[in-house]
Amino acid sequence: MDIGFVGLGNMGRGMARSLLSAGHRVVVWNRSEAPAAELVRDGATRAATPADAAASGLVLSVLADDAAVEGVTLGADGVLAGLPSGGVHVSMSTISVALAERLTRAHGDAGQSLVAAPVFGRPDAAASAQLVVVAAGPARALERARAALEVVSRKLVVLGDEPAQANAVKLAGNYLVACAIEALAESSAFLAKSGVAPATFIELMTSTLFASPVYQSYGAILTERRFSPAGFKLPLGLKDVRLVLQAAERVAAPLPFASVLRDQLLSAIARGHGDLDWSAIALVAEENAGVPPRDPARSR
Amino acid sequence: MDIGFVGLGNMGRGMARSLLSAGHRVVVWNRSEAPAAELVRDGATRAATPADAAASGLVLSVLADDAAVEGVTLGADGVLAGLPSGGVHVSMSTISVALAERLTRAHGDAGQSLVAAPVFGRPDAAASAQLVVVAAGPARALERARAALEVVSRKLVVLGDEPAQANAVKLAGNYLVACAIEALAESSAFLAKSGVAPATFIELMTSTLFASPVYQSYGAILTERRFSPAGFKLPLGLKDVRLVLQAAERVAAPLPFASVLRDQLLSAIARGHGDLDWSAIALVAEENAGVPPRDPARSR
């Protein structure tokens, strides 16, 4: 199948490569040179613009945020301009519900379809086609996108015909992750002040009641204080919490835990932790509780 | 080994039976008649008072709350009065850190030892010796209690010599569970308002990133709206949150998520949901977000 692919960052690169491996003809576009050149070496064709990448009628995009998606889709020589009538844009980025709704209308007005298909998983899962994909959009468009989505994922969940619903689920999922981190962070600060090593508690919980990927990976990060280099930087975490707060505000749903998270993330940035992983909200919990700073030797 | 056992409720009964099955001689005491009679049929001996149950020098207690533990331990004919010098009281109840410290002093003054060994697990885990036990206390006392604790558990974690530390860990663990419920509840209310079936979201999350016992069991309860009969009633949930708030206040550790939980649990009680399972804080999230009440046929 001919597939356009826009956005070759940490996530997109692995996904595009999976599509090539599965035998699809992939036309790639990326803002910066090097990643596109790399994919061309792997067998892809390079497009001069997002519009060109969209010419085949099926294009996937994997970008960093609302601004990038908006620019690449609605800008000059964007996906919207290049996609033929009847074509399908599969937006796999984590974006706001509001932008998903705008894109749905814009593509619809042009006789095209938007499928929202955000993913759960880190770059290594993208590279090994182990992502979890949540997709929503018109049934026929989803059918057209299905083969490509199955190639990059180990699990594909289809929701319904409103693309924005997939984005809402993605935001809710990230929110659950943020809540888990904060809960671990608060418990750990409380126990540290009570004379119990948080590592013991985390090991116990994540090997029993909470034996799941999220608790285990963030539990390990907290225990080892591996806040740098950041897997997911604090300001990105704040952006995700902001997105879920905005999406919930549109439907008048209060999210009291999200309000707490927002304050902790903001305070982490205010205290100069903005370059650390978002799990460094644990430092806020510690500082607020007066946990003595760790021996640097132990903090590595 | 001769072992005293005080408190034959839903949890204690299964644990006492496991001790009998393992060949120990168990002397039981329970406030009400029937459970004690049942254990006697299973081979236990019945004690007239907690003091009598403690006469062998090793006694385990599994009771509902601070008041019960205080009464059975420090009251007339209580464990403290009956335990010989050098004896060990293994307190397995979920109690406050403050009471654990009082009991530690009281037993110490009497030449006895307290081991705190609260458990994670529900009655079925107690019945099948699948509990997770977190123990703390003086090393020699712990050694004496170890055989009994291993009989009732699938995992025994030993912390250190301060009994109250085990109670702090138990409270922190329950706190993690409460946070997970609230996070699921808020996300579900947000998604319901956004037109996404929460069940789809919960199924997705608990089979991937959050594939762990707590998320799966509470995820199923939320999806099936199985708030009644209550596995763990709302006021007990409020009690647990109060205990962790009090314990954290003693060491000056703020717990902002716990403050949210307290308010949601209180509001659930104020709205008349006090007889439901504590996961019914999901109803508060729904009502606060204006999610229309479910069709009763769908609520079963």
Next chain:
Amino acid sequence: MDIGFVGLGNMGRGMARSLLSAGHRVVVWNRSEAPAAELVRDGATRAATPADAAASGLVLSVLADDAAVEGVTLGADGVLAGLPSGGVHVSMSTISVALAERLTRAHGDAGQSLVAAPVFGRPDAAASAQLVVVAAGPARALERARAALEVVSRKLVVLGDEPAQANAVKLAGNYLVACAIEALAESSAFLAKSGVAPATFIELMTSTLFASPVYQSYGAILTERRFSPAGFKLPLGLKDVRLVLQAAERVAAPLPFASVLRDQLLSAIARGHGDLDWSAIALVAEENAGVPPRDPARSR
């Protein structure tokens, strides 16, 4: 002096009239017909566009929100287009800090100046020239605007040369008001559940420790349950809380009370109270606490 005036809503009308009374020549523009016609009867001249209103070189604008200010200022035939080089735009609306900064740059790029001069006070204070005005902007521009600002106010506070600072102060002031309402609402719900008439408490507090305009006027609204007709509708209150949260997020300042307010306002809207005054967050406090709904006869 020749003064342009854009925006003749509840607030602007009274201010424009004060300028006329003080002997200024006022050129007015308003989106809808009637209010402009009214002011013309009072002696004003009518402009065809905001640009025309700005032609004299000093123009005041009093509009509802960011969108209105942006449209009237930066849109076709807007203030920016009509203001001569060296001219001054005095923006008196409650807008975001972000928009204030954008307008500052836009006017600066055109060789013009922005003065931000938001006001505290209700329509009756606007009508009687009793507003409190907080102004910031370049010194010369402020000097040019001063006479007009003094005409409409009983107190004029000048901050400094960054216009956005005046907007930040206005948002912080509204935030204090929102906090006062929520504090009164929570206390009242608690006392109602405790068998004490909230009116007694409010009367006591607002005649002693809290004897100030805000507490007295909102105390009376709460006591008399005068939530409709709305003096300031709930969605506007939510907008103000959102603006202060956004402004504080830009400078990484957590505002935990604002997060609570946001949730209460959202929940009020979700429960169908969106047409009431923003002080109707008192209904959320009552419903969350299970205060029985009032007898309609007593609610008047």
Next chain:
Amino acid sequence: MDIGFVGLGNMGRGMARSLLSAGHRVVVWNRSEAPAAELVRDGATRAATPADAAASGLVLSVLADDAAVEGVTLGADGVLAGLPSGGVHVSMSTISVALAERLTRAHGDAGQSLVAAPVFGRPDAAASAQLVVVAAGPARALERARAALEVVSRKLVVLGDEPAQANAVKLAGNYLVACAIEALAESSAFLAKSGVAPATFIELMTSTLFASPVYQSYGAILTERRFSPAGFKLPLGLKDVRLVLQAAERVAAPLPFASVLRDQLLSAIARGHGDLDWSAIALVAEENAGVPPRDPARSR
């Protein structure tokens, strides 16, 4: 009239003196020597025990907390033991609703009456008979206490016949004060980060919309950073917030602002500010927002 008076701290001393000045015969008791001796010089008679002070049948008590009130009332040689049948104990301390209810029952069982009459005002108001008193209790007991209460107050508000209601009102009033401080603190930190001097904002607000004693006195403390010597120490503020949270929990009323306050006060203590005035929660707001510490010269 013969009046017993128990508790000659900062508050009680001035009140007892006002009673003497008004011509009453006052029998005083205080735990420590010096204050009692001082009052004797002013014309009081000294009692050997609280019971003796209560012998006249009307006794006022003004003490620091629940423990002190419990000890002095229910302990050996306490007020309860000394008060004749039909006698009245006027409890003017800030205590828990729960203790007020216990004292009500205890006095009732002894054929005596409790009047709760907590006060608003600082030591200087106590010294100059300018307190605001909120009283509740059986009508006949209130009548008997009225003359004494009027002597020490500028305003006496009578609620009803349940003493604990007066304590609930006192806790709610202190809660309003705490909320005002936090609102000022958050706004100030936000403005400081935005480049606006908080002092300017506070001066503006407390001279207009919030021109009331509480905002003016705490506004001045914040502006001048007069956190030491403490007028009301942080741990006492935490105690008051705890009391209102407990009282509200008894009637199932959530108080989300109180939860925030609790966390801020705890964090202030955890950061080592426990000896400062409770308005030093402003330091928590500043530190959480990353406001640079003030020049010590300006911090006086």
